[in-house]
Amino acid sequence: MVPHVADATATMQAQWAAQVRREGYAFVPAVAMRALLERTAALSDWDALAASWDRLAEDTYLARTGRYRRRRHAVFSVHADGTVVHQPHQPHYQSPVYNPLQGGIERWFEPIESALALGASLRCLLQFGARLFGSLAPSVRVWRVEAHQFRIEARADMPGQPTPEGVHRDGVDYVLVLLIARHNVASGTTTIHAADRRLLGSFTLTETFDAALVDDARVFHGVTPVHALDPARPAYRDVLVITFARKSGDEAPPPA
Helix, strand or coil: CCHHHHHHHHHHHHHHHHHHHHHCEEEECHHHHHHHHHHHCCCCCHHHHHHHHHHCEECHHHCCCCCCEEEEEEEEEEECCCCEEECCCCCEECCCCCCCCCCCCEECCCECCHHHHCCHHHHHHHHHHHHHHHHHCCCECEEEEEEEEEEEECECCECECCCCCCCECCCCCEEEEEEEEEECEEECEEEEECCCCCEEEEEECCCCCCEEEEECCCCEEEECCEEECCCCCCCEEEEEEEEEEECCCCECCCCC
């Protein structure tokens, strides 16, 4: 990366990081987000990654509340120097404190396809997130990162629930939500709330690469149901959710 491009990228990242530090969240429009990512690394397999949402597996853990969600999952370690390590497949676990609907159990989802988990686009997103959130938590040397592919489907007789657990926190440090696609749906508005559930802001991810950056330790978030515009046609909202949690014992010691 040439120096002036690197400087511009650092400035843009600093602006969004400052908003997260100040407000607990930021909405990053698609044009800005894509520019930041492309200045981080090449998105050479983006089309293949986006197409993989058509191959997500059904989330059977939601059987009691409705089969409207498809997903895949992967876990990584991302180091402060940008090194990304794809971890062996493992379950997703949340405490009931953070997810009263499905917390307290190990949920095994189908893995993100290996070629894509190791591909350029997902690696770029992981490195971008680690760099931006690392500027907010500079003592973190290694992040535990979970990537979730979600497709929320809206049907004629049932809206899709992006956050069936309601307004919540994920129990991590930071969250990056990236819109992949919206097809034939309305609503799906992201809401950000203070600890007392007071509304702090809202926005709707509508364009591919629209993104939300969330300080999960400070604010709560939720997403309103999505409804099919034309009930006779497929309707869905595709997002990639990447969570960043500091690994216990992996923080750098304070300066002497």
